[in-house]
Amino acid sequence: MTVNGRGFLVDSGSGRATRVPVPNTWFKAVGADTAGAYTLCEYEATYDIPSHIHSHEDEAIYVLKGQVTVQVGDDELSVGPGGFVFMPKDVAHSITLASEPPIRFLAISNPSGFEHFMEDLSEAFATGYDRSSPEVAAVRQAHGWKPVA
Numbered sequence: 001m002t003v004n005g006r007g008f009l010v011d012s013g014s015g016r017a018t019r020v021p022v023p024n025t026w027f028k029a030v031g032a033d034t035a036g037a038y039t040l041c042e043y044e045a046t047y048d049i050p051s052h053i054h055s056h057e058d059e060a061i062y063v064l065k066g067q068v069t070v071q072v073g074d075d076e077l078s079v080g081p082g083g084f085v086f087m088p089k090d091v092a093h094s095i096t097l098a099s100e101p102p103i104r105f106l107a108i109s110n111p112s113g114f115e116h117f118m119e120d121l122s123e124a125f126a127t128g129y130d131r132s133s134p135e136v137a138a139v140r141q142a143h144g145w146k147p148v149a
Contacts, residue, residue, distance in 0.1 A: 010029075015027040016033060019119045021122070022115075022118045022122045024045070027115050036112050036113075039112040039114045039115045041106070041107050041114075042105075043105055045103040046101050046102075049096075050147060050148075051092050052146060053092050053093075054087075054090075054109075056111075056113060057113060057144075058110045059108070061105045062083070063105045065081060067103070068098050071094045072087050073092060092148045117143035124136050
C-alpha cells in the first residue's frame with residue numbers, strides 16, 4: 001500500500017507481490033520498490049542453509065526469533081534475537097539452525113535481485129527438479145549463487 005505517494009506499508013504476515021510464492025518467505029521490499037537498491041525479506045527457517053557464495057550481492061540477517069549459527073568465511077557466529085550478521089559477496093557463508101523452529105529472521109540483499117533468484121529456484125523445485133539437478137544448477141549459476149562443498 002502506498003502512503004502519501006512516497007512509501008508503503010507491508011503488514012505483519014504479508015509481503016510484496018512476487019512472480020511466484022516463495023515458501024516461508026515474505027518479501028517486504030523488492031527491487032521494484034527500492035529502485036534496485038536492496039531486497040528485504042522475512043524468512044522462517046525450517047532447515048539449514050548450506051555453505052554458499054553470492055557473487056552479485058551482499059547479504060545480512062537480523063534474527064527475530066530463535067538461535068542460528070552463521071559461518072562467514074572462517075568465523076562461526078552464534079546469533080539470537082536482536083543479533084545482526086553481515087555477509088559480504090564473494091565470501092562463503094551458511095546458516096545452521098541452533099534451536100527448535102520456528103526461527104525467523106530478516107534478510108537484506110544489496111543490490112536487489114535476490115527475489116528473482118528465489119522465484120526461479122521455487123519454480124524449478126515446483127516443476128519437480130531436485131537440488132542436484134542441472135536445472136537447479138543453471139538457476140544458481142544465472143544468479144551468481146555458488147554452493148561450497
